[in-house]
Amino acid sequence: MNRRSHFKFHLYVAGDAPNSAKAIANLATFCRTHLAERYEIEIVDVFREPKRALAEGIFMTPTLIALTPPPVRRIVGTLSHTQTVLLALGLVGLAE
Amino acid sequence: MKSLPPPRVSATHKVPTGIAGFDEITGGGLPRGRTTLLVGGPGSGKTILALQFLAHGARDCAEPGIFVAFEESSQRIVANAESFGWNLAALQKKKLFFLDAQPPPDLIQSGDFDLGGMLAGLDAQIKSMGARRIVFDALDVVLALLSDPATRRQEIYRLHAWLLARELTGIITAKAGGDEDSNASQQPFGFMQFMVDCAVILNHNVVQGVSHRNLRVQKYRGSSFDENESPFLIGASGLVVDAAHARVRVDAKVSNERVSSGVERLDTMLGGGYYRGASILITGFSGTAKTTLSGAFAEAACRRGEHTLFVSFDSDRNEVIRNLASVGIRLDQYIDNGSLRMISARSIAGSAETYLVRIQTLAKEHGARCVVIDPVSTWYKSANDLAAQSVADRLIDWSKGDGITMVCTSLLDEMSNQTDSGSPLQISTLADTWIHLSYLMQAGERNRGLSIVKSRGTAHSNQVRELILSDTGVTLTDTYTAGGEVLMGTLRWEKERAERVAAEAAEANAKLKRVKLDAEEAELEVRLKSLQTELVAKQLEKELLVRSIQSHEGELSRGRTQMKELRGADATNAADKKDSP
Structure with a gap:
């Protein structure tokens, strides 16, 4: 993983459910801290776009899909464990 | 069902499952618009029961259904059910929808989550196909990912509320240990059993090396039901439950024929x-x-x-x-x-x-x-x-x-x-x-x-x-019974033959005796005849004798008269009067 990689996220949320709101906030904080200026977030509300969620196989909300850089990864939950997210995105070591 | 006393939840408020026997136990099927919990150990037939419920609805009741598979992939479920002849593949186009909701093996989890996403997706699907039935198969799989019992409970509540709000007839299946005691106490399903309107427990035991399957309706709100364990088997066309007839039957037809x-x-x-x-x-x-x-x-x-x-x-x-x-x-x-x-x-x-x-x-x-x-x-x-x-x-x-x-x-x-x-x-x-x-x-x-x-x-x-x-x-x-003993087979035959011989002998004896008697009789008759002849002869002889005596006497008297006449005696008349009577 090189330092220049651009991260593209889709975050599926269930309206303003507590877990989803937490995830939005956590993702924003995370990106600002670790991926300054090289990220892009699209927030998808499953209530507004249920077909898309179904097609995408989103069953648990919130679900974060990291589209780039490959491979595509899915992270479920409020993203409250930063260490797990870093590990999943291959950013371990870069954080220090 | 007509013979049943009118249940509080009438048959029209029940959804037939199409499972032979099961509808009899429950008096018509599962509660319409309510949730049923299906609890059982591994291989106890939960998925098949749930799938049969959906297939029956889609095929025979014009009630499309959705199957949410948390554990097995839908392809495998359809393939496994192929042998039952429900023709799921044909139903799948319009009336049966399979949702693959297995948590991916590489799933990364960070923090809590809920099932809102899935329910939203399902909402859209229900609207588009007009689904009336829904099955959540192996809900425990997804619940296991949740960190604490409180969150699990919350998700179950969410699901239950969601089902009720949409008036879907739902089945939630969940795994449980083999014996029933552990089911009741096992969280969170113990509490789920309290929440749902109908709970069915599937058991699969092995007793002395023989497998026994049975199911038991544990609860059914607002309806009477058969409370006993009913054996069932997974037959060629799905589940067959052996419903005790006692509940349904009024009286057996009694025939004199x-x-x-x-x-x-x-x-x-x-x-x-x-x-x-x-x-x-x-x-x-x-x-x-x-x-x-x-x-x-x-x-x-x-x-x-x-x-x-x-x-x-x-x-x-x-x-x-x-x-x-x-x-x-x-x-x-x-x-x-x-x-x-x-x-x-x-x-x-x-x-x-x-x-x-x-x-x-x-x-x-x-x-x-x-x-x-x-x-x-x-x-x-x-x-x-x-x-x-x-x-x-x-x-x-x-x-x-x-x-x-x-x-x-x-x-x-x-x-x-x-x-x-x-x-x-x-x-x-x-x-x-x-x-x-x-x-x-x-x-x-x-x-x-x-x-x-x-x-x-x-x-x-x-x-x-x-x-x-x-x-x-x-x-x-x-059988030959004589002298307090029962004879069969050769003994009976022998005994019967001996009797026959004895009877023949007796008959011959009787014949012989009769002949003898006949002979004696004949002899007597002959003797009788000869005696009679003799008698006649004697009588004749006697007659002859009498006659000769008379004639002799006549001769004598004549002689005497003649003599008197000859002698010319006087006393003739007096003498005649004395002699002749």
């Missing part, structure tokens, strides 16, 4: 044959012609044109046919014309319940009016006493309810005392007619004896008869 036992003299002994719809038990040791007797019954039934089911646990179909043909019972023709169906159950492995349900299914398929089960004692081996007993009870209950005349044979233990003729299954108390076959050992022979131990509602002979098998058929003969 008699059906032949297939042995003429046995019919006579029973005062005309078995009652239609009766349960007949034939007990005996091995080789006492139990099968033959039941075969005769089957043949007679087929001859009357009644559909008959013959279940043999002992031998193969063809063996039974061949063996019975040797005593003049020809079943092959009836198999050919379709009135007889023979099942060799030796190949079927399973519990007594399995057998029972299979027999019921087959009998229903075949439209059988007469059923032969040879022998039921096999169940005793394949199940524990209690299970076998309950199966036997249900078997009789079922046959009576359907008006089926049933002949069961029961093998008695060779080692048990001959006089103790109780059937191990204790069907004997339930059976209407109990025929006992026994051996009598005498003079180096074994002969078969038949006696009627009981026969409800019919006068019956109290005698032991000898059962004789020959290549022309089965028949009974009177």
Whole structure:
């Protein structure tokens, strides 16, 4: 993983459910801290776009899909464990 | 269902599952617009039951359904269910939707989550297809990902509320340990059982190496239901539950009609044959012609044109046919014309319940009016006493309810005392007619004896008869009873012959005596005749004598008169007056 990689996220949320709101906030904080200026977030509300969620196989909300850089990864939950997210995105070591 | 007392939740508020027996237990199916929890151990049939519920709705009730698969992939579920002939692939286009909701193996989790996403997606799907039924299969899989019981509980509440709000008839399946006690206490399903309107527990136990499946409706709000464990099996076209008939049946039809036992003299002994719809038990040791007797019954039934089911646990179909043909019972023709169906159950492995349900299914398929089960004692081996007993009870209950005349044979233990003729299954108390076959050992022979131990509602002979098998058929003969002993076989034959000889001798003697008497009589008659002749001669002689005396006297008197005349005496007249009277 090189330092220049651009991260593209889709975050599926269930309206303003507590877990989803937490995830939005956590993702924003995370990106600002670790991926300054090289990220892009699209927030998808499953209530507004249920077909898309179904097609995408989103069953648990919130679900974060990291589209780039490959491979595509899915992270479920409020993203409250930063260490797990870093590990999943291959950013371990870069954080220090 | 009409015979049931009106339940608080009427049948129209129930959704039929299409599972034979299950709808009877629940009085019509699952509660409409409510949630049912299906709890069971691994391989207990949860998925199949749920899938059958959906398939029935989609195919027969115009109620499209959605299957949410948390554990197995939908392709595998469809493929696995292929053998049941529900044709899921065709239904899948419009009426059946499978949602693959298995958590991916590489799922990364960070923090808590909820099922809102899935429910939103499902909402859209429900709207587009008009789904009325939904199944969440293996909800425990996804709940296991949640960190604490409180969150789990919250998600269950969310799901439940969601289902209720949409008035979907739902099934949630969840795994549970094998025994029921642990189910109730197991979180979070223990609490789920309180929450839902209907809970069904599936069990799959192994008792003495034999698998037993049963299900039990644990609760059903607002409705009466069968609270007992009901055995079920996974048959060729899905689940078949053995519902106890007692709840549904009002009264068995009682018939006065008699059906032949297939042995003429046995019919006579029973005062005309078995009652239609009766349960007949034939007990005996091995080789006492139990099968033959039941075969005769089957043949007679087929001859009357009644559909008959013959279940043999002992031998193969063809063996039974061949063996019975040797005593003049020809079943092959009836198999050919379709009135007889023979099942060799030796190949079927399973519990007594399995057998029972299979027999019921087959009998229903075949439209059988007469059923032969040879022998039921096999169940005793394949199940524990209690299970076998309950199966036997249900078997009789079922046959009576359907008006089926049933002949069961029961093998008695060779080692048990001959006089103790109780059937191990204790069907004997339930059976209407109990025929006992026994051996009598005498003079180096074994002969078969038949006696009627009981026969409800019919006068019956109290005698032991000898059962004789020959290549022309089965028949009974009177046994020779004399001096307090019962003779059979050669002894009876000998005794009968000796009697015949004795009778002949006596007859000859009588003849001889008669001849002798005739002779004596004739002789006497002859003597009588000669004496008579003699008598006549004597009489003549006597007459002659009298006459000669008279003439002599006449001569004398004449002489005297002449003399007097000659003498010219005076006293002639006086003398004449004195002499002549």
